[in-house]
Structures are given as structure tokens and as C-alpha cells.
Amino acid sequence: MRLRNFGFRYSDFGFPRLRYWLFKTEADCYSIDHLAKAPKQTTFWDGVRNYQARNYLRDDVKVGDGVFLYHSNSDPLAIVGTLEVVKAAYPDHTAFDPKEQHYDEKSKPDDPTWVMVDVKLKQKFPQPVTRDMLKGAKELAQMVVLQKGSRLSIMPVTDAEWRIVHKLAGVKP
DNA sequence: GCCAACGTTGGC
């Protein structure tokens, strides 16, 4: 969310900036349990190779922001917990390495195309908040992840959505 | 496995 013509953020003018996000991952690839076992329960969030998602990461995701972790292409499809952003955008070095799955020959260390952030596990929900539960909550009808054709791996979440999903999870934010 | 939606590529 950027006032594009001037390069300022809404928050520079005292407006509430976006503070909540949803990050997608496939449980087979990197699940919340992988993160729970990681050193300091912290990891870098690499592999974003979509420009709109990259722009969110680069411009808007800030230290302290809250993140829902969503398991896509998984069983169950669900928000499984929350993360906290502990380091803002920096170059995604996995794009430089030909052995990496998300290698991108066009991204160079002196002019990186892709960025990543660091996240730390905040809480694993006692029970996953399934996609069906999300769809059943009519206050969440506008949630980006529920929209048809919504494929971004980084999506904004509103304050209200942050609160309501925690309520569905039966935990405090 | 199917297929709709979306992003990217490349010829023109």
C-alpha cells in the first residue's frame, strides 16, 4: 500500500498500515511443524516468484507484522497458526543458486529480482482453522484467500479478519 | 485427475 506518486506509505501520514498477512505453503514442502522444529523456530521465507507477492514482501511486510500460515494443496486446507515477521525484505539468495528449485538466472546478486523476509513461529493453533470453517464465517466472505482464482502466496489480511480467525481458532491473538 | 484462473512468453 504505497502512495505511488510520492513514495510514501499510508503510515507516514498516520493512517493504519497493513499489519497482517497470509502466507501460503504446501504442508508437504514446508509445514508449520517444520518451522516448529527449526532453530529458534525462525526461518527465511524464500521462493516467492510472483511480482505482486514480491511487491508486498518488498514494500509492505514489516518487522512485527502478524502472519497467518496457510497450508495449500494439503489435507486439511487450513490456517494452521501464526508467525511474526522478524526481518524485513532482503535479497532471496536461493534465486542465485542453479541447484535450487526456485533458481532464476535473471536475478543477479548485484540486482536481485526476488526478496524474502524472516519469520518466527508465534503460535500453532490447537486445531487448524479449515477452509470450510473460513467459508462458513460470513464476516470472512471478502477474505482474499477465499476469492475464486486467488493464487498469490502472500496476501493482505484485515484487522477484522485477524481477530475473527483467532476467534474461530479459540485462541487470543 | 480435472479444470478454471492467472501469469508469462514470444511471434507478429
Add this chain to the structure above:
DNA sequence: GCCAACGTTGGC
């Protein structure tokens, strides 16, 4: 700059 072809994502 247009747009058809193609590849990927991801829910169902």
C-alpha cells in the same frame, strides 16, 4: 502493444 499458446496454481 496485442494476443494466442503455454505453464502453473490450487480447489474441488
